[in-house]
Amino acid sequence: MIGALDHYLAQTRPEFRQAFLPYVSEFARPMPTHPGAQRAPNGLALHTGQVIRKALELNQEFAAQEIIECCLAHDLKHWPRLPLTPCQVTAIRATRGLAWKHWRRTPHYRFVALILIADMWSAYINVEGDDR
Numbered sequence: 001m002i003g004a005l006d007h008y009l010a011q012t013r014p015e016f017r018q019a020f021l022p023y024v025s026e027f028a029r030p031m032p033t034h035p036g037a038q039r040a041p042n043g044l045a046l047h048t049g050q051v052i053r054k055a056l057e058l059n060q061e062f063a064a065q066e067i068i069e070c071c072l073a074h075d076l077k078h079w080p081r082l083p084l085t086p087c088q089v090t091a092i093r094a095t096r097g098l099a100w101k102h103w104r105r106t107p108h109y110r111f112v113a114l115i116l117i118a119d120m121w122s123a124y125i126n127v128e129g130d131d132r
Contacts, residue, residue, distance in 0.1 A: 003045065003049070005052075005072070008049075008052055008068045009072065011065055011068050012072070013065065013069070015083050016069050016082060016083055016084075019082050019083055020072065020073070020082060022078075023076050023078050023081075026078075027042065028041060028042055028044070028045070029041070029043065029044050030042075030043040031044055031046075031047050031075075031123075033123075034122075038122075038123075044075055047122050048071060048072060048074075050122035051074070051115075051119050051121075051122045052072070054117075054118035054121050054122060055114055055115060055117075055118035056068075058114060058117060059114060061110070062110075066088065066111070067114070067115070069082075069084065069088060070084070070087075070091050070092060070111075070115055071115065071118070071119075073092060074091070074092045074095045074096075074115065075095075079092055087107075087108040087111045087112075090108045090112055091108065091111055091112045091114075091116070094116055
């Protein structure tokens with residue numbers, strides 16, 4: 001896999017890891033809609049690492065494993081093929097444009113907000129695109 005993401009992948013459920021491995025090559029792609037170094041090759045890997053780190057930093061109530069799996073999957077093209085919890089699915093759909101009115105009254109709203117904040121921090125607020 002790509003650098004620091006190996007450390008996070010080791011913290012996922014075995015069934016997630018097995019389903020995830022065929023899609024590892026997607027992390028080599030750039031993120032042309034994102035700032036700085038994320039536009040270059042391996043931009044998705046950089047972005048994903050930043051999202052995971054920020055979500056774990058801000059986390060106050062969720063299992064790290066659930067956060068890591070969600071963040072690893074959130075920008076993959078084939079994420080629906082992964083064994084995800086309803087909470088993770090709702091958060092990924094929100095990062096892909098699911099309107100807040102659809103998730104704000106679900107039992108997952110705090111998890112969704114955490115993932116959205118971390119994703120937006122990396123994609124829009126972290127303008128330098130550095131690898132913190």
